[in-house]
Amino acid sequence: MSGSEYEPFKLSRSYTSREGTPTIDSVDLNVFRYSYFSACLSCTFCGHSCCNWGVDIDAENVERILARKDELEAYLGTRSEDWFTGEWEIIADYPGGKSTRTKVVDGSCTFQNRENGACKLHSFALEKGFDYHVIKPLISSLFPLTFGDGLLCLGEELYEGSLICQGNGPSCYDAQRNEVLYYFGPELVAELDSIRDSLKEKAAA
Numbered sequence: 001m002s003g004s005e006y007e008p009f010k011l012s013r014s015y016t017s018r019e020g021t022p023t024i025d026s027v028d029l030n031v032f033r034y035s036y037f038s039a040c041l042s043c044t045f046c047g048h049s050c051c052n053w054g055v056d057i058d059a060e061n062v063e064r065i066l067a068r069k070d071e072l073e074a075y076l077g078t079r080s081e082d083w084f085t086g087e088w089e090i091i092a093d094y095p096g097g098k099s100t101r102t103k104v105v106d107g108s109c110t111f112q113n114r115e116n117g118a119c120k121l122h123s124f125a126l127e128k129g130f131d132y133h134v135i136k137p138l139i140s141s142l143f144p145l146t147f148g149d150g151l152l153c154l155g156e157e158l159y160e161g162s163l164i165c166q167g168n169g170p171s172c173y174d175a176q177r178n179e180v181l182y183y184f185g186p187e188l189v190a191e192l193d194s195i196r197d198s199l200k201e202k203a204a205a
């Protein structure tokens with residue numbers, strides 16, 4: 001990811017995710033400027049391509065998924081051996097301190113519903129009546145927001161201009177505000193709202 005496009009803004013303090021990591025202490029102001037379609041399940045033009053490459057998934061998330069292995073194997077119709085690449089990378093920012101990736105099968109993430117593009121981890125949680133954040137990867141829930149070295153920023157696709165639906169719809173921050181709220185709490189959201197509003201005021205002046 002190229003940092004040349006970043007416009008980092010230092011926050012008044014640091015904010016740690018409810019999962020114990022990552023910790024955010026600055027925000028790339030582009031999260032308030034870049035936009036995307038965001039109503040993913042109503043999308044008729046991209047073929048749900050943002051799931052084509054699979055996703056990084058932290059070690060603690062993998063454990064929570066494997067704790068429901070039998071139920072999920074029956075729901076998904078696949079074996080747990082087919083869910084993750086098994087190649088691990090040490091990433092201190094990720095819960096559990098390391099991450100692997102979901103496997104790509106026939107051109108998209110093994111957890112994607114091929115008929116409607118939905119995430120089956122998400123729909124499984126809804127059907128069973130528990131919070132989807134328990135098993136859906138943090139990176140997927142936050143996308144197109146992401147993080148690294150304390151910076152809340154955008155996925156590299158946005159900086160590259162390669163996300164097919166970018167440019168129309170709400171800002172990446174507004175679209176994913178509830179996910180930021182879930183992971184980092186109301187105080188970070190209040191500070192980000194204030195930054196967003198002052199950028200709008202400056203732009204209108």
Ligand code: SF4
Binds near residue numbers: 050
């Ligand atoms: S885990 Fe779900 S949301 Fe994430 S890439 Fe796979 S199908 Fe898409």
